[in-house]
Amino acid sequence: MEWCIADEQTPDDELQRAMDWACHVGGADCSKIQVNQPCYLPNTVKDHASFVFNNYYQKFKNKGGSCYFNSAAITSDLDPSN
Numbered sequence: 001m002e003w004c005i006a007d008e009q010t011p012d013d014e015l016q017r018a019m020d021w022a023c024h025v026g027g028a029d030c031s032k033i034q035v036n037q038p039c040y041l042p043n044t045v046k047d048h049a050s051f052v053f054n055n056y057y058q059k060f061k062n063k064g065g066s067c068y069f070n071s072a073a074i075t076s077d078l079d080p081s082n
Helices: 012-026 045-063
Strands: 003-006 073-076
Touching (some): 003 045
Antiparallel strands (some): 003 073
16 A cells, blocks of 8 residues: 655645645645544644645545645555554
8 A cells, every 4th residue: 555645844834735726736635634533633734735645645546636635645555653
């Protein structure tokens, strides 16, 4: 399995822009990172971005979607939920 996660070197404002694109244009399901939802905590831009980037990547990787997000994300073979 391969995951798409936020690059730790990317500033929060760039992660937020990429996440906004993925949520509003890209088709990622961002409902689970809203307040009182299962993936809201930890409430950091990096953690929310990793969730959103991976959601998008898993949904669209077989349809041409990538884990690029303007250099804000990287692929990993380590499960980020552990």
